[in-house]
Amino acid sequence: MAKTIEAIADELGLSITTVRLVLLGKARQYRISAKTEARVREYTELHGYEINHVARSLRLQRSDALALIIPRLSNHFFAQLAELLEIRCRKAGLQLWISCCYDNPDTQQELIKQFRERNVDGLFLVPANANMPALAAAQLKQRLVLLDRDFGGNDYAVVVTDNRQSGYQLAQRLHAFCVQRGDLQPDFLLFAGNSGMPSISQRLVGLNAALDDLGLSASQRREVQVPHNDFHEGEQAMAELIDSGQPLPKVLVCSSIPLFEGAMQALKQRLGGAPENMVLATFDDHSMLDFLRNPVCSVRQDYAFMIEQAFSEMAQLISGEGQPARHIASMRLVPRNMD
């Protein structure tokens, strides 16, 4: 078992302070003799030393740990976000604890409480509903950065994507492609999961605004809403559509990658795959889309921007400098087989 500072000091006949200064690399700064420094180093190399983070955070009133609560890791977007944010935190010498709430407000509330009890310095949160930001801010002393979902208000630091604009651009791009290949009256089917979330509702607003501007009639647009953005709901929604005998659309747009994957699974099981001429589209991006033969257009979020802004906001909140700000990342369309 590694020694404590007290044990090292005891056995070397030095004070706790002297040992601590050497271990913190401040021997020169506090004029500890080279001989004493060498003794401490030799001793810890032989017997080991592990800092007690509980005691340290108790005294410093900070834990050098941050927390991130996302809906689920099986969603590629959130998994990617978590990974990059963890790397960014580690680069700054901070530890990031990651938890999933599965969009359950009760679970999210419990996780917020647990992270507060573990004395995290701040929380990155994808809120499960409109009440969560206020609740989390109260528990985490306002050290809160909201990600992906903006329920309004100017009290919190927020980093989101311009979902409305990207929805608009996506619909226009898809329509232009259909017209280009000679399909002048394409019909659209929108699969939307959890449209109560601002990110999803804004995507739908953007998509529908573009379809309005393009003059699509009611018969050219359908919308299927499911409670969540997950694989099974996408699979079930597409299976029901096929089983009901309704015609498949020329253009299928899904509000997230998991929903898209589920829809593709149902098409594969029932029809052997998506019809070759069906134009596919989804929000968020995944490299596996490269392997589809259909025309596919995804919407890639600017991860680098989101991570940097979120981290910078958190650093400001912790240091007590500046006011929380809202940052809006742009999105980029990624067309495949659409030349």
Place this chain on the structure above:
DNA sequence: TTCTCCAGTCAGTGCGAGCA
């Protein structure tokens, strides 16, 4: 017997003080 209060413990940190 039950309850409340208070001192001590844990392992660190920051800062002022003391000694040669």
Place this chain on the structure above:
DNA sequence: TGCTCGCACTGACTGGAGAA
């Protein structure tokens, strides 16, 4: 000046003492 030490403090928890 160079080097080292000691104290106060952090929050949750424990155990002993004394009161009801």
